[in-house]
Amino acid sequence: MLKKILEINNLMVNYGQVKAVKNISFEVNKGEIVSILGSNGAGKTSTLFGIMNVVKNKGRIKFKGINISNIPTYKRVKSGLILCPENRRVFYELSVEENLKMGAFIRGNIKKNLKKVYDLFPKLYDRKKQNAGSLSGGEQQMLAIGRSLMGDPELFMLDEPSLGLAPIITDEIFNILLKLKKEGISILLVEQNAIKSLEISDRAYILENGKIIQSENAKELLNNKKIKKAYIGM
Ligand code: ATP
Numbered sequence: 181m182l183k184k185i186l187e188i189n190n191l192m193v194n195y196g197q198v199k200a201v202k203n204i205s206f207e208v209n210k211g212e213i214v215s216i217l218g219s220n221g222a223g224k225t226s227t228l229f230g231i232m233n234v235v236k237n238k239g240r241i242k243f244k245g246i247n248i249s250n251i252p253t254y255k256r257v258k259s260g261l262i263l264c265p266e267n268r269r270v271f272y273e274l275s276v277e278e279n280l281k282m283g284a285f286i287r288g289n290i291k292k293n294l295k296k297v298y299d300l301f302p303k304l305y306d307r308k309k310q311n312a313g314s315l316s317g318g319e320q321q322m323l324a325i326g327r328s329l330m331g332d333p334e335l336f337m338l339d340e341p342s343l344g345l346a347p348i349i350t351d352e353i354f355n356i357l358l359k360l361k362k363e364g365i366s367i368l369l370v371e372q373n374a375i376k377s378l379e380i381s382d383r384a385y386i387l388e389n390g391k392i393i394q395s396e397n398a399k400e401l402l403n404n405k406k407i408k409k410a411y412i413g414m
Pocket of ligand 1: 195198
């Protein structure tokens with residue numbers, strides 16, 4: 181059985197003179213939750229954008245053992261690599277259900293996956309005809325996650341899913357991630373909420389100024405005093 185679902189080698193993302201991601205290498209094994217932690221501007225979003233090929237990037241990206249470095253974004257999605265972007269980016273003028281259906285535009289069975297998403301997020305079912313713009317922040321985040329799940333991710337990447345949410349909603353969302361892991365979905369989580377992410381992660385990488393400065397078992401990082409002080413704010 182193939183162990184690594186994602187292998188990144190020397191990924192680089194530049195915006196003109198700004199070197200956002202500097203030759204980083206890391207991997208996600210099948211069935212793992214892996215976190216990338218780091219402060220504002222460390223390069224977390226750019227790393228995910230590079231993996232999805234929505235920004236110019238260099239390096240080698242292997243997904244399910246296949247080199248996808250030169251294939252366009254929609255083909256990456258089609259193969260099961262799916263990103264839930266920062267700030268939810270739901271379509272405000274569309275209904276909840278229309279938003280969800282958009283998630284299956286490239287990949288995924290609409291009927292089967294709608295049922296799956298509504299089972300996971302009953303609140304979305306209750307509000308399925310409402311415009312997404314009328315939902316609370318937490319509900320919009322659930323909708324963004326639900327929309328991604330409509331595409332049957334094999335590797336699900338999430339950019340700051342806890343941003344701006346109350347702790348109780350964050351807990352709800354992180355519990356959903358654990359449920360998805362149990363279903364066999366591999367997860368790459370980018371977060372500023374280091375403690376919460378480490379609690380649900382198997383491993384984590386710390387990104388600083390576009391470089392990985394540490395990679396470790398999540399529980400060890402949680403107990404590392406130096407790391408706690410510098411990155412977890414304790
Ligand atoms: P945040 O948590 O604030 O989103 P991040 O860790 O995700 O931070 P990135 O958004 O990847 O970091 O940004 C990394 C660096 O690249 C920062 O210095 C940022 O200012 C710069 N950057 C990001 N996007 C662009 C862009 N479109 N053009 C120019 N510079 C950019």
